Amino acid sequence: MARNTVPHNSTFDFPVALEPLHTQDGRDSGLFGTVRRDQTGVRVFGSASERYGLLLNSTFVEQIEDGIAKAGLSGFEREAFVYDQGARSEFRWTFKNRTIKVPQVGDDMAFRITARNSYDGTWKASLLDSVMRLACLNGAVRSENGLLLSKKHTSRLDVSVIVAGLETMLKRFDQWAWDLDLLVLQPVEQAKGSHILSHAQEDGVISGSVRDGILGFWNAPRRQEDQDRTLYNLWNAGTEYTTHVLGRERNQYSQTINARFTDYILGLSRNEELLREASMPILNN
Secondary structure: OOEEEEEOOOOOOOOOOEEEEOOOOOOOOEEEHHHHHHHHEEEEEEOOOOOOOOOOHHHHHHHHHHHHHHOOOOOOOEEEEEEHOOEEEEEEEEEEEEEOOOOOOEEEEEEEEEEEEEEEOOOOEEEEEEEEEOOOOOEEEEEOOOOOOOOOOOOOOHHHHHHHOOOOHHHHHHHHHHHHHHHHHEOOOOHHHHHHHHHHHHHHOOOHHHHHHHHHHHHHHOOHHOOEEEEHHHHHHHHHHHHHHHHHHHHHHHHHHHHHHHHHHHHHHHHHHHHHOOOOOOOOO
């Protein structure tokens, strides 16, 4: 069985507990705070009623990995990302031993899942599937993919829900190869790639700065296999920028933009009229 790899210096399993909150005059407020107390100091992430179930990150990860094992998966590499002093946490499991090949170009894509948990209530416990291009480690996600792991705030998850979700995600993973193959079959001239990015900006998919960042990779590909001028290579320029540039600075934001851009490009590949319009320069009134 393939070995699992986890980081040696994880910072996601810091202590958090529910503590009673009091009014300024010392009376019981009837609410509880989600409180972090450790060497970094004291931080109150939010408030909740006594019925609130606190799902600790350590429990969250343990149960996700229990589901992974029961779904017949192994050999993962896990990454943890902690935001706003621990208010939100994101975890990625990449399975480089579970791959698909994009038929027309032979690129290998690995299966990846992302899970999110929060102590401030901004994220519900959820699981999202995506792919990672092994040639350059670019990640790609779709906004439509995702699984809410719990409708209520509970201290534990139903592992059977995780297993069923993973089985669905693995079936969807196989479809990625054919969807990406559609991109390969769509030639895009150099200038038209720039026009498509401008339309994506005009449609609110990406910002002007993101457009410029992607355009830099489109105009000057870093790898020989990205020299071809197709919709697939334009998409790879977008995932490379969001993964390796934007992701280093604003990881949460980069995931959102990555999903929007992937949805946009896949949508163009399925609609010749939209692709033709997006390939035209934008005329200023």
